[in-house]
Amino acid sequence: MAHDGSFLQYRSGNSPLHKLDPLTKLAGMLAFSFLAFGTYIAWMQSLVTLVVLLIAFIFGRFRVRDLIAATWFFGIACVGFIVIQSFTLPSSGPVLFRLFGHSFTTNTTGYAYAVGLRIYTIYLVSIIFIRTTSPRDLAVSITEGLKVPYRIAYSFFVAMRMIPLMQEEMAVIRAAQQVRGMGRRKGIRGQLQNLRQLMLPLLVRSMREAGTLVHSMESRAFGAFPTRTFTDVNRMKTKGKAITLALLALVVVWYVLVGLNIIHTQYIQ
Amino acid sequence: MNIILIYGAVLVVGAILVGIAKVMNRGIKFAKFSLMEIVIMAILGVVNGVLGTPNAMFGRFLMTFTGSYGFLAFAAITGFFYIAGPLAGYIVRKPGAATMAETINGVAQVLSGNPNGAMVLGAGFLQGLMSDIGYSFFGYRNWGIVPIIVSGALAPLLQEAPEVYFFGVGNMGWGYNILATVIRMISGALYALVLVKPIGDGLAKAGVFKGTELEAAVMKQSKPKAGVM
Numbered sequence: 001m002a003h004d005g006s007f008l009q010y011r012s013g014n015s016p017l018h019k020l021d022p023l024t025k026l027a028g029m030l031a032f033s034f035l036a037f038g039t040y041i042a043w044m045q046s047l048v049t050l051v052v053l054l055i056a057f058i059f060g061r062f063r064v065r066d067l068i069a070a071t072w073f074f075g076i077a078c079v080g081f082i083v084i085q086s087f088t089l090p091s092s093g094p095v096l097f098r099l100f101g102h103s104f105t106t107n108t109t110g111y112a113y114a115v116g117l118r119i120y121t122i123y124l125v126s127i128i129f130i131r132t133t134s135p136r137d138l139a140v141s142i143t144e145g146l147k148v149p150y151r152i153a154y155s156f157f158v159a160m161r162m163i164p165l166m167q168e169e170m171a172v173i174r175a176a177q178q179v180r181g182m183g184r185r186k187g188i189r190g191q192l193q194n195l196r197q198l199m200l201p202l203l204v205r206s207m208r209e210a211g212t213l214v215h216s217m218e219s220r221a222f223g224a225f226p227t228r229t230f231t232d233v234n235r236m237k238t239k240g241k242a243i244t245l246a247l248l249a250l251v252v253v254w255y256v257l258v259g260l261n262i263i264h265t266q267y268i269q
Numbered sequence: 270m271n272i273i274l275i276y277g278a279v280l281v282v283g284a285i286l287v288g289i290a291k292v293m294n295r296g297i298k299f300a301k302f303s304l305m306e307i308v309i310m311a312i313l314g315v316v317n318g319v320l321g322t323p324n325a326m327f328g329r330f331l332m333t334f335t336g337s338y339g340f341l342a343f344a345a346i347t348g349f350f351y352i353a354g355p356l357a358g359y360i361v362r363k364p365g366a367a368t369m370a371e372t373i374n375g376v377a378q379v380l381s382g383n384p385n386g387a388m389v390l391g392a393g394f395l396q397g398l399m400s401d402i403g404y405s406f407f408g409y410r411n412w413g414i415v416p417i418i419v420s421g422a423l424a425p426l427l428q429e430a431p432e433v434y435f436f437g438v439g440n441m442g443w444g445y446n447i448l449a450t451v452i453r454m455i456s457g458a459l460y461a462l463v464l465v466k467p468i469g470d471g472l473a474k475a476g477v478f479k480g481t482e483l484e485a486a487v488m489k490q491s492k493p494k495a496g497v498m
Contacts (some may be wrong), residue, residue: 207477
């Protein structure tokens with residue numbers, strides 16, 4: 001996918017994460033998401049976030065400026081989440097400080113912090129995966145590595161390739177509707193009508209293009225054989241297998257510790 | 270303990286519904302999807318995923334600035350996330366279509382920057398599975414408004430369990446979580462009612478679903494009767 005300045009799109013690069021096969025990165029994304037899921041304790045969540053940030057900077061060669069630009073709005077949202085959760089959840093544990101007559105306690109504020117940071121961490125993990133993984137490589141790896149039927153993987157890849165076209169198309173449809181005097185309605189009913197007005201022409205255009213594409217693919221015997229070969233496959237190598245196994249072991253150990261109550265998930269005692 | 274009971278109850282309800290659907294559809298075999306059908310499901314999943322990401326971001330802001338109660342406010346607009354399943358089921362009219370479209374929707378949401386991360390992969394699959402269950406109650410033969418509403422309403426049933434964990438609202442108790450589920454189900458039913466049939470029929474009339482069951486049904490309906498000019 002071409003780089004168009006968006007922070008939420010793949011960008012080609014030469015970092016170790018770019019070179020790593022997509023399935024290992026997919027396993028990494030899932031593993032760190034599970035690790036972030038598996039804790040409500042503030043310092044543990046901070047540790048997971050720190051590790052993810054280090055991976056982004058060291059192995060993904062993300063620039064601090066880019067990462068801030070991609071996540072600042074989420075950072076603010078998470079801080080808001082932490083503050084409001086600390087206010088609204090029932091207080092528990094020793095008092096940390098008082099503000100506007102409300103007592104902020106260690107357990108409640110710690111829990112709110114852990115949940116807020118978890119949301120940020122999971123978003124961060126997704127950003128790293130999106131920015132360093134080509135959708136085409138992902139589709140090929142899913143076919144080769146996970147043995148997903150290539151017709152399904154390829155169709156998904158085709159649909160993914162159409163995302164930038166759809167985004168352009170959306171802007172064109174909105175502009176055309178505005179020129180014809182179709183303003184955007186307010187309220188829930190209005191929003192539904194806006195959505196229908198946008199979705200219908202967008203889907204018509206996308207389906208027409210897809211129809212042409214399907215005819216073109218079938219005329220080239222796409223789908224005629226049960227298997228397919230690819231010229232350029234980024235396969236999971238020994239390093240990828242080792243990383244995946246290590247991450248899997250880490251997740252299993254983590255959840256065993258959670259199950260044995262060595263890592264706590266409850267903040268209300 | 271409360272959270273575990275909530276998850277357990279949700280899983281039991283889901284398992285019962287899957288069991289009923291299996292018994293009711295004993296004779297029905299899974300039909301192979303054509304390439305056009307697979308592409309249709311993929312595009313529906315991706316379009317819904319791309320349009321759903323801003324919705325998810327809006328929902329996250331809603332939850333941020335209204336705290337735990339934002340989860341209930343967000344529940345009212347979650348119906349849009351469930352559209353791909355009922356719509357794909359309505360167009361393709363084969364078992365598994367809703368599940369596949371919603372799973373692709375989940376992947377598209379992750380790749381287009383959904384703030385909920387990898388969680389939406391599992392959520393997408395669960396949404397689609399329950400949408401399929403909704404259609405299966407009607408034996409994949411009835412394609413009126415009621416099956417569409419049931420498909421949309423059932424979509425959030427299993428999917429909500431991981432979200433309850435993710436947003437940490439399990440501690441809010443049974444009443445809160447049941448209310449959130451009911452709001453989500455109403456939202457799913459409402460969005461499905463307003464969007465699925467008009468969009469599906471509109472697209473079929475535009476001639477973009479050539480070779481699908483829906484196109485054949487719409488053409489049959491719109492064909493003038495013999496002797497009538």
